[in-house]
Amino acid sequence: MIRNYLKIAWRNLAKNRVFSLINIFGLAIGMTTCLLILEVVSFQLSFDTFHTNANHIYRVVNDRYQQGKLIQHGTITYSGVGKAMKDDFPDEVLTHSRVVKWGDMVLDVNNTKHKASKIAVDNSFLSMFSFPLLAGDKKSVLVAPNTIVLTERLAKRMFGIKNNDYQSILGKTVKIDNSPNPYKLTGVCSDIPENSHLDFDFLMSYSSLYSGGNFNYKEADYNFTDSDFWHYIQLKPNIDYRAVQAKLDAFSKRHFQGNAVSGSDEKFYLQPLSEVHLYSDFEYEIGKVANGQMVWGLFAIAVFMIVIAWINYVNLSTAKAVERAKEVGIRKVAGSQRGQLIRQFLIESFGLNLIALILTLLFLAVSQTGFNRLTNLPLSLANLFNQSLTIPYFPFYLLLAFGLGVVLSGYYPAFILSSFQPLAVLKGKFMTTTKGITVRKSLVVFQFTATIFLLFASIVMFRQLKFMSEKDLGIHFSQILSVTAPSLASNDSSRVIRAETFKQSLKQIGGVMEVAYTDREIGGDMARTFDVQNVGGDKNTKLTMRHFGVSREFLSVYQVKLLAGRNFVFTDYNYKFDLLHNVILNQKAIKQLGYSKPDDAIGKQLKLFGRNWDIVGVVDNFHQKGLRSAVDPLILIPTYSTSFPISVKVETQNLEATLAAIKSVYKSFFPQDIFGYAFVDERFNQQYNNDQLLGEALLLFSGLLIFVACLGLFGLSFFVINQRTKEIGVRKVLGASVMSITALVSKDFLKLVVIAMVIATPIGWYTMRRWLNDFAYKIDIEWWMFGLAGLLAMGIALLTVSFQSIKAALLNPVKSLRTE
Known part of the structure; x- marks a missing residue:
């Protein structure tokens, strides 16, 4: 019996x-798109799940309030927090670890240098995190x-390790940057997985910072005033972190005297490790983060794609019901039971889905490399099914979904086809039901609702990205190289003079226009101070502002507009920080100080x-960060040295020769350092990578969704036009034109697109309004965006339906009337 079912199924497919x-x-196409999206979703959801203790590890984050206003929502806090939590909550906290992250450092082994983070x-x-040691004892x-x-x-x-003999290098010494004492190599750990929010090339013992190490950073030991540290705690099993978090208000008042130190109040929170990657809106982020809303949005698109593909199967299969009606009637007269017919059509559905699945695997093999390049992620179908990179039992759920899809998409056509009455069919009186037409139209409405939503979302996203790229930031990044700060240069009293000499040497290069120093990379978080006061104002009012160390060329290199007063001059600088006394403020800062005009602040x-x-x-x-963040009150301080990043404004002609000359001068001044650079505009735009990726993905998936939806519309139009063949023939005999018949048939389908x-529209408005709320500066959602998305969908639908309509309208009416 099964053999006969398969034979008939194959004949129908071939026919x-x-x-x-x-x-x-x-x-x-639906399956391929669905699996590609699920690769992204699975990878993003898998972050930090490989840690054995993942469900018990939490990051300590904090909010700071000043005069009742939130002034910092950050991940950095004080060196004493972890130990204090362990001491205060011994029944809940199992252990803790502090983390301090720096940029790239230079490691020297036998005069061979390597840059590493x-x-x-x-x-x-x-012991908390699962980064297995390949050599060494994790206890010590x-x-x-x-x-x-x-x-x-x-x-x-x-x-140059061979045969994984890591034990042989334990005990060797390494020099790091310009440290006076070498570091002893005590262990080797496995490479960091791609789905870890923490990323590093090597670990340094925390005690090196404060106890007999090279840093002499006493505040790193146990302190509640210097907040440059990240904390992770591990709770004991069966402890609800919310219960611990409820105790942190009292903990803060007990340990942190905020009002006395900075005039601010502090609140601590515990962020589950599972949320760090996808749900971080914090400043001073230490690891790799993504947008959780984006990930779940992609998951919804994946579901839409596969559901719409199955809807098409239903529409196209039922569209063929007319042609298979006589087959069903004859088989019923011959003794076939309805259950046998249902099994027959389900086997056809399974076979067609299986062929599509095989084709999907081929499509995946062809598109995987390009898709990985688009997303910049290490994706593969193997990782999707690897439980260490995804949610538990995910492969089972995926296979279950496929099986249910086959059954559900095949059952409705099977149910419809097997319900035909043989007597009516063989007498030529077969007609579809109004209920059946309604179901198919509803499915098309669902398809185009999803399509219009994605088109609208794509339009809004690209408008916002265009707005951000065109908005005047008050600062200009084009043609500027950021040269890596020399980490091996001595930081003595001559650093300003040496930095000045180096700067002047760079300016002698033909393609170099100007050179400036900044104490932090443009695009990153600037330092913040909480105890700013207006001299002559209220002594009890403390303000919070950012501060930024710059050389006097900063304003000209980045084209920042001076509104009042003067720029820094050479005499404003001194290698002794205590002797500095002149500052430049931005407009936001002077307003916070109470001055209405820039001129009013000069001399104060x-x-x-x-x-x-x-x-x-x-x-x-000016916006030195992206437009997600509002401009902060800012203080520019006249300070620079050889250890600061170097901004070099260059001409675009002969760029390779200019770069070679810059590297040559760099190596002549800092022969021990490793030269590196990046274009400032490219690095700045990386802040929008996730949004750019989502916009491109939505545009791509919108196109695929439109294509798949049009296939369904094609099937429905074929079905309806077949039902109206006699009507079309009669209208032509009575003088109807091809255009009027085409319009008559098409308008019913365009009504579905309008619905x-x-x-x-309301779904799109609500969703994109929430997405735009993440930006401090954003576009308004306008009516034409909905109209454009609708017109695009309507135009594509009209082209799809018109093909069938015109074909039916051109048919000889004699042949049309003979079909009845």
């Missing part, structure tokens, strides 16, 4: 080649000062770092 190919390709951690770090590997653990990749690069004083400073200039507000537009 109806066009419909079979449309069905198969529609399903294959590091984090300093407590020894408990390797990072206890002593000046000890380090390398990742497998870095160990191979530095020591503010209190900063416990002493008075003179305001010598006011600049226009879809009405449904999609």
Whole structure:
């Protein structure tokens, strides 16, 4: 019996080649798109799930309030927080680890240098997190000062390890940057998985920062005033982190005297490790983060794609019901039971889905590399089914969904076809029911609702990205190179003079227009101080402002507009920080100080770092970060040295020669350092990578969704026009034109698109309004955006339906009337 079912199924597929190919390709495209999206979703959801203790690890985050206003929502806090939590909550907190992250550092082994990133951690770090050691003892590997653990990749690069003999390099010493004492290699850990929010090349013992190490950073030991540290705690099993979090208000009042230190109140929270990657809107983020709304939005698109592909199968299969009606009637007269017919059509459905699945695997193999390049992620179908990279039992759920899709998409056509009455069919009185038409139209409305929503979302996203790219930021990044700060240069009293000499040497290069120093990379978080006061104002009012160390060329290199006063001059600078006393403020800062006009602030004083400073200039507000963040009150301080990043404005002609000359001068001044650079505009635009990716993905998936939806519309139009063949013939005999018949048939389908537009509009408005709320500066959602999305969908639908309509209208009416 099964053999006969398969034979009949194959004959039907072969007989109806066009419909079979449309069905198969529609399903294959839907499945391919669905799986590609699920690869992204699965990878993003898998972050940090490989840690054995993932469900018990939490990051300590904090909010700061000043005069009742939130002034900091950040991840950094004080060195004493973790230990204090362990001491205060011994029944809840199992262990803790502090983390301090720096940029790239230079490691020197036998006069061979390697640039690598590091984090300093407590020894408990390797017990909390699952970064397995390939050599060394995790109980003691990072206890002593000046000890380090390398990742497998870095160990191979530095020591040329063969046959994974990492034990042989333990005990060797490494010089890091310009440290006076070498570091002892005590361990080697596995390479960091791609789905880890923490990323590093090597670990340094945290005790190196404060106890007999090279840093002498006493505040790193146990302190509640210096907030440059990240904290992770591990709770004991069966402890509800919300119960611990409820105790943190009292904890804050007990340990942190905020009002006395900075005039601010502090609140601590616990962020589950599982939320760090996808749900972080914090400043001073230490790891890789993404947008959770984007990920779940992509998941919804994946579901839409596969559901719409199955809807098409239903529409196309029922559209063929007319042609198969006599077959069903004859088989029923011959004794076939309804259950046998249902099994027959379900087997056809399974076979068609199976062929589509095989084609999907081929499509995946062809498109995977390009898709990975688009997303910049290490995706593969193997990782999708690897439980270490995804949610538990995900492969089972995926296979279950496929099976249910086959059954559900096949059952409705099977139910319809098997319900035909043989007597009516064989007498030629077969007609479809109004209920059946309604179901199919509803499915088309659903398809186009999803299509219009995605088109609208794409339009809004690209308008917002265009707005951000064109908005005047008050600062210009084009043609500027950011040269990596020399990490091996000595930081003595001559640093300003040496930095000045280096700067002047760079300016002698033909393609170099100007050179400036900044104490932080443009595009990152600037330092913040909480105890700014207006001299002569209320002594009890403390303000919060950002501060930024710059050389006097900063304004000209980045084209920041000076509104009042003067720029910094050479005499404003001194290698002794205590002797600096002039500052430049932005407009936001002078308004916070109470001045209505820039000129009013010139010559006035503010209190900063416990002493008075003179305001010598006011600049226009500028966005050195993206438009997600509002402009902060900012203080520019006249300070620079050889350890600062270097901004070099260059001409675009002969860029390679200019770069070679810059590198040559760099190496002549800093022969021990490794030269590196990046274009500032490219690095700045990386802040929008997730939004750009989502916009491109939505546009791509909108196109695919439109294509698949049009296949369904094609099937429905074919079905309806077949039902109206006699009517069309009569109208032509009575003199109806091709245009009028085409309009008559098409208008019913365009009504479906209009209904879809009405449904999609409020959904799209609500969703995109929430997305735009993440930006401090954003576009308004306008009516034409909905109209454009609807017109695009309507135009595509009209083209799809018109093909069938015109074909029917051109048919000889004699042949049309003979079909009845």
